[in-house]
Amino acid sequence: MPAWLRGLVPVLIAVAVLVVFQLVLGDSPFFVYLASIVGVNVILAVSLNIVNGMTGQFSIGHAGFMAVGAYTAGKLSLLIKDVAIAGLPTVVSDQVQLVGTLLAGGLAAAFCGFIVGLPSLRLRGDYLAIVTLGFGEIIRVVVQNLEVFGRALGLSGIHQTSSLFAVWFCVFLVVLVARRIVGSTHGRSLWAIREDEVAAEAMGVNTTGYKVRAFVISSFFAGVAGGLFAHFVPIINPGSFTFVKSIEIVVMVVAGGLGSTTGAIVAAIFLTLLPEALRTLFLQLGGLGAGASLAQKVDQIRMPVYGMLLVLLMLVRPQGLFGTREIWDILPRWWPGARKGIT
Amino acid sequence: MSDFAQHLINGVAAGTIYALVALGYTMVYGVLKLINFAHGDVMMVGTFFGYAVAQKLGYEHQSSLWGVLLIFLAAMAGCAILGFVIERFAYRPLRDKPRLTALITAIGISFTLSYGFQLDFGPLPGAAPRAFPEIITPREWLIIGDRAVVIWNWQVISLGIAISLMLMLQGLVYRTRFGRAMRAVSFDHRTAALMGIPVDRIIALTFMLGSALAAGAGILYAIKDTAIQPLMGLYVGLKAFVAAVIGGIGNVPGAVVGGLLLGLVEEFVVGYSSSSWRDAVAFGFLIIVLLVRPGGLFGRVAAEKV
Amino acid sequence: MSDEILLDAVGVGIEFGGLRALHGFDLKIRQGDLKGLIGPNGAGKTTAFNLLTGVYVPTHGDIRVCGERVNGRQPHQINHLGLARTFQNIRLFRALTALDNVRVACLSDETPVFSRQRIDELRRRSSGKSPVAGAMDALNNYVDWWRALLLTPGFQEEEREITHRAEELLRVMGLSHRRNEEARNLPYGEQRRLEIARALGTRPRVLLLDEPAAGMNTREKADLMVLIRQLRDQFSLGILVIEHDMKLVMGICEDITVLDHGVTIACGAPERVRQDPKVIEAYLGDSYLAAHGMPVPPRSPTTETPAT
Numbered sequence: 001m002p003a004w005l006r007g008l009v010p011v012l013i014a015v016a017v018l019v020v021f022q023l024v025l026g027d028s029p030f031f032v033y034l035a036s037i038v039g040v041n042v043i044l045a046v047s048l049n050i051v052n053g054m055t056g057q058f059s060i061g062h063a064g065f066m067a068v069g070a071y072t073a074g075k076l077s078l079l080i081k082d083v084a085i086a087g088l089p090t091v092v093s094d095q096v097q098l099v100g101t102l103l104a105g106g107l108a109a110a111f112c113g114f115i116v117g118l119p120s121l122r123l124r125g126d127y128l129a130i131v132t133l134g135f136g137e138i139i140r141v142v143v144q145n146l147e148v149f150g151r152a153l154g155l156s157g158i159h160q161t162s163s164l165f166a167v168w169f170c171v172f173l174v175v176l177v178a179r180r181i182v183g184s185t186h187g188r189s190l191w192a193i194r195e196d197e198v199a200a201e202a203m204g205v206n207t208t209g210y211k212v213r214a215f216v217i218s219s220f221f222a223g224v225a226g227g228l229f230a231h232f233v234p235i236i237n238p239g240s241f242t243f244v245k246s247i248e249i250v251v252m253v254v255a256g257g258l259g260s261t262t263g264a265i266v267a268a269i270f271l272t273l274l275p276e277a278l279r280t281l282f283l284q285l286g287g288l289g290a291g292a293s294l295a296q297k298v299d300q301i302r303m304p305v306y307g308m309l310l311v312l313l314m315l316v317r318p319q320g321l322f323g324t325r326e327i328w329d330i331l332p333r334w335w336p337g338a339r340k341g342i343t
Numbered sequence: 344m345s346d347f348a349q350h351l352i353n354g355v356a357a358g359t360i361y362a363l364v365a366l367g368y369t370m371v372y373g374v375l376k377l378i379n380f381a382h383g384d385v386m387m388v389g390t391f392f393g394y395a396v397a398q399k400l401g402y403e404h405q406s407s408l409w410g411v412l413l414i415f416l417a418a419m420a421g422c423a424i425l426g427f428v429i430e431r432f433a434y435r436p437l438r439d440k441p442r443l444t445a446l447i448t449a450i451g452i453s454f455t456l457s458y459g460f461q462l463d464f465g466p467l468p469g470a471a472p473r474a475f476p477e478i479i480t481p482r483e484w485l486i487i488g489d490r491a492v493v494i495w496n497w498q499v500i501s502l503g504i505a506i507s508l509m510l511m512l513q514g515l516v517y518r519t520r521f522g523r524a525m526r527a528v529s530f531d532h533r534t535a536a537l538m539g540i541p542v543d544r545i546i547a548l549t550f551m552l553g554s555a556l557a558a559g560a561g562i563l564y565a566i567k568d569t570a571i572q573p574l575m576g577l578y579v580g581l582k583a584f585v586a587a588v589i590g591g592i593g594n595v596p597g598a599v600v601g602g603l604l605l606g607l608v609e610e611f612v613v614g615y616s617s618s619s620w621r622d623a624v625a626f627g628f629l630i631i632v633l634l635v636r637p638g639g640l641f642g643r644v645a646a647e648k649v
Numbered sequence: 650m651s652d653e654i655l656l657d658a659v660g661v662g663i664e665f666g667g668l669r670a671l672h673g674f675d676l677k678i679r680q681g682d683l684k685g686l687i688g689p690n691g692a693g694k695t696t697a698f699n700l701l702t703g704v705y706v707p708t709h710g711d712i713r714v715c716g717e718r719v720n721g722r723q724p725h726q727i728n729h730l731g732l733a734r735t736f737q738n739i740r741l742f743r744a745l746t747a748l749d750n751v752r753v754a755c756l757s758d759e760t761p762v763f764s765r766q767r768i769d770e771l772r773r774r775s776s777g778k779s780p781v782a783g784a785m786d787a788l789n790n791y792v793d794w795w796r797a798l799l800l801t802p803g804f805q806e807e808e809r810e811i812t813h814r815a816e817e818l819l820r821v822m823g824l825s826h827r828r829n830e831e832a833r834n835l836p837y838g839e840q841r842r843l844e845i846a847r848a849l850g851t852r853p854r855v856l857l858l859d860e861p862a863a864g865m866n867t868r869e870k871a872d873l874m875v876l877i878r879q880l881r882d883q884f885s886l887g888i889l890v891i892e893h894d895m896k897l898v899m900g901i902c903e904d905i906t907v908l909d910h911g912v913t914i915a916c917g918a919p920e921r922v923r924q925d926p927k928v929i930e931a932y933l934g935d936s937y938l939a940a941h942g943m944p945v946p947p948r949s950p951t952t953e954t955p956a957t
Binding site: 006007176177180181183184185186187188189191192195196198199200201202203204205206207208209213324 | 702704723724725728729733734736740741742743744745749752753754755756757790793794797798799800801804807808811847848850851
């Protein structure tokens with residue numbers, strides 16, 4: 001296979017597979033919604049894993065970047081709502097606009113990541129945690145107070161142009177980026193920073209530069225996830241981006257294994273589907289009365305259960321489900337993606 | 344001018360509460376190098392303990408002197424035990440693991456406590472806010488001008504209690520053998536162990552002390568704000584942690600200064616703009632301080648031994 | 650042996666609060682030098698290393714690497730100028746394989762946009778502070794990330810080059826059979842060698858070895874002595890060694906600097922240093938001198954005066 005093609009093949013395969021999925025499953029709104037929620041969480045978990053897992057930093061404000069992306073993309077979408085690109089059928093025009101707003105959301109979030117990361121990545125690990133948490137909160141308060149973002153009521157009426165294909169193509173992209181970073185000299189430098197920052201610096205790795213870079217990339221994808229989110233939920237408001245959300249993503253990354261992209265994906269899928277499944281189960285079983293209140297209980301119980309889960313994980317299996325391993329480490333040699341070690 | 348004075352008083356009142364909770368954070372960080380995210384929620388539990396005791400005492404006994412004393416002591420004792428349990432079963436096993444592990448555990452405990460208390464069954468209080476009984480019958484003690492500035496009795500009493508607790512802590516840390524041992528452990532717990540200091544016990548006692556202080560702060564908070572609910576610990580805790588970091592984490596007087604400063608800044612910003620910005624103030628203040636002085640106001644950035 | 654001074658420390662010192670950890674430190678390393686830095690524990694040897702490599706910022710004096718003043722520069726920048734080190738307590742990337750440990754250190758010469766030579770030349774001409782060079786570097790880095798994401802042929806070439814160099818270094822240090830082993834699983838002696846291999850990956854001109862023989866047995870130490878000399882010749886390096894093992898130091902070093910309480914108390918050829926009464930006193934105390942009928946040297950003022 002010619003060298004230049006090797007980079008593109010996975011993308012082509014992914015597009016083909018996703019188109020099939022879209023055509024076959026795209027008609028059930030409930031399924032699309034569920035798959036979109038799961039997809040967004042996967043993007044968030046995989047992107048956070050780049051910073052918390054691969055680089056060994058501790059950022060707990062991911063929801064803040066998601067919010068930046070959601071509000072930027074959402075607001076932009078509302079502004080260009082009635083504008084269609086001449087010469088293109090509406091559907092295509094909509095999708096082009098979607099891509100544009102997602103990019104804008106991602107870049108806005110990346111910019112915030114740069115501003116937040118540059119000064120704070122020089123601080124000690126515990127401090128970074130509190131600064132990122134603080135940033136998330138500041139974003140939430142800012143959005144809650146500005147009329148242009150709809151205050152506490154948020155933004156509504158955004159064109160629901162997201163789709164199964166859109167969300168999962170972005171999932172594919174973030175996983176691809178994570179994978180390719182890991183397999184490169186830059187990925188090795190990030191891992192070196194995680195293992196021993198002082199030694200990495202002494203070996204010529206610009207540790208601050210790399211940490212900021214990882215942070216920016218991670219924030220970009222959080223922004224994209226937020227932008228997608230804005231395009232398949234009817235309303236976005238500050239309540240969707242609290243630090244509870246940030247912690248939820250941290251739980252996914254930690255439970256999956258800090259540093260493992262596969263772990264982040266599996267944990268995100270599982271931890272998103274489980275409460276949904278339970279909720280549906282209770283509703284089915286109990287009908288509207290008792291079932292509804294049990295279903296509500298699921299939401300309430302979710303948080304303390306997450307808390308206990310974290311504690312138990314740290315006591316019993318701190319490396320999470322996958323540790324730092326990836327699925328491609330155990331694939332047979334002939335599978336195109338399989339390689340040994342972190343290359 | 345009178346507005347200013349009123350904000351000043353309110354700021355100091357809030358600041359002392361932050362300071363009390365911040366002291367707990369800073370002491371625990373000193374001995375364990377751990378940010379105990381769950382500290383604010385321990386405060387919340389203390390407040391609910393106090394609430395339960397006050398309910399048991401009944402309306403007439405609540406506001407008597409020994410009633411108030413009992414409420415405080417019960418809450419503080421209860422939280423001391425809670426602190427002991429948390430340290431023993433969640434943090435001690437992780438003592439020699441990377442700090443990130445303990446940090447994640449702390450977040451886990453915080454969520455378990457705060458959202459657990461929100462659940463509605465059994466002894467758990469549930470999410471709805473409750474009114475903390477008026478254990479100090481409010482009386483205006485000082486009125487300046489035409490009600491321009493009012494100082495309430497409970498504000499003065501709160502301040503008095505807070506200051507005495509802080510002074511007791513100061514004496515404990517700097518003038519007793521226990522305090523000396525605590526400081527030794529915070530410098531280097533392995534060497535302290537070699538010196539014959541019972542490190543496990545010192546750490547457990549430090550935790551219990553910090554938790555008791557948090558409980559005291561919680562009762563004071565409830566006297567000030569009357570409405571209590573299970574999630575109150577999260578935000579107060581976070582802000583108190585910010586205060587501790589601002590003063591220099593691990594630095595005891597720094598925690599007090601940080602707490603007071605934060606209380607004042609928050610009060611003034613909110614007073615002159617609008618209360619919806621309240622939550623952002625603490626973090627904004629923190630980021631500014633950390634940018635200018637990465638070790639906090641009084642802290643030192645410890646150079647890592649290479 | 651060229652005359653170019655690769656590492657030049659003049660009057661270097663650092664104060665922590667009121668404590669002068671190092672004072673008036675002078676050192677010159679040229680290509681082909683093999684110098685030693687010794688002294689009792691706490692004398693300031695590792696502090697000197699940390700100053701030279703940029704971990705600490707000196708409060709006094711000047712440090713020059715390959716002619717460029719490096720006071721206050723970041724360690725990774727100093728490393729790029731040609732200075733590499735190993736650590737007293739082994740600091741390998743424990744979860745990474747031996748090969749990856751070395752690969753982290755290997756920077757490719759192959760840059761996507763602007764050539765390495767052009768950037769270095771620009772920097773040299775403006776004595777270190779060239780924003781244009783910085784921008785070119787940043788652009789190189791930025792494009793390089795994109796190359797990695799897209800798996801361009803340039804990137805694949807770069808990976809091949811890095812891997813090849815790293816494997817060569819492993820071979821030189823006798824670690825080829827461990828290339829896929831996680832660093833933490835290696836026996837102690839091999840970990841020390843791996844650290845050296847990793848440092849060599851940065852293509853240094855000066856190599857600082859911090860107690861490379863610590864924990865080794867006699868046989869391993871003898872092998873190490875041979876290895877260090879070989880490396881000096883094979884890679885055209887200047888080497889500075891901190892060591893406690895006198896036999897090793899006297900055996901391979903051509904010039905020794907002795908520190909005590911942060912101050913240089915003796916400097917010169919091994920024979921001279923070994924017999925210097927100040928050195929003997931520092932290691933063995935003045936009662937030893939008295940017992941052996943040697944005169945106690947007068948206290949030099951600098952060792953006593955606390956920093957003001």
